[in-house]
């Protein structure tokens with residue numbers, strides 16, 4: 001049995017401007033902005049929510065397959081995923097498009113200017129959740145809007161339980177659409193900001209949302225996360241980190257932990273801690289797929305972080 005991970009596949013180009021944007025953007029000239037930043041430091045990372053989740057799930061020893069649309073420039077990313085032994089039969093190439101890509105310029109005060117080109121991602125609805133393919137669980141991570149809607153309906157029609165993970169795409173959906181996702185999903189995972197927006201748009205409080213799914217998981221960065229399930233509220237501590245190098249991607253890594261715990265049938269205390277530890281490990285390295293560990297190292301770190309053994 002495997003997990004079907006629906007979501008974006010993207011290249012992330014991160015450039016570091018070693019000065020301050022505010023010294024170059026003049027407030028009284030903001031209506032005719034024309035700035036250029038020299039960025040001596042640049043990294044190009046493999047990213048996108050589906051790729052990030054699948055990568056971390058693979059490190060944990062879980063079985064997951066990505067369902068996504070990619071562009072004509074995807075080859076280096078494909079080779080990377082193959083090197084990690086990921087099966088790629090549900091990746092569809094859209095030859096006329098680029099793979100989704102984010103261009104991120106940060107300054108030394110951690111301000112960011114981002115541009116995101118969705119490219120092939122906006123064709124995600126051309127893929128459909130396959131029937132009879134041994135899929136026991138799904139996740140709908142940020143992806144093309146139409147694809148997210150259709151994949152939720154397809155998972156439900158096939159009676160495959162799935163996690164709804166709207167992420168930064170949550171604002172694309174109105175109240176009725178979000179209520180439909182809540183109705184179809186088995187689990188919902190959001191960060192605290194997205195959780196607030198979900199409450200505002202659906203008019204449903206966390207407790208009410210939690211009552212219509214198996215669990216609502218709300219993450220709060222370095223202060224941990226809360227799992228609302230069965231009328232209970234389970235607090236999951238954040239795991240200690242050696243250094244915070246790059247917080248991007250911790251949400252995706254956390255979701256890989258959720259999928260792994262759910263597939264193994266662990267209780268929520270354990271599942272939440274696996275997710276939390278993965279999130280912590282990811283913030284220690286630059287990029288969203290550059291952390292490494294063996295399963296023994298993960299067990300060791302789990303014991304160190306939480307004072308208990310992984311089952």
Ligand SMILES: Nc1ncnc2c1ncn2[C@@H]1O[C@H](COP(=O)(O)OP(=O)(O)OP(=O)(O)O)[C@@H](O)[C@H]1O
Nearest residue numbers: 191219220221222224225238249250251276279280
């Ligand atoms: N600095 C940190 N130290 C320890 N754990 C962290 C830290 N930042 C994040 N985590 C873990 O990762 C989880 C998810 O983080 P967060 O709530 O920031 O997600 P997010 O906002 O969706 O992130 P992103 O979308 O940028 O990946 C947290 O609940 C926590 O368990």
Ligand SMILES: [Mg+2]
Nearest residue numbers: 167191251252
């Ligand atoms: Mg997130």
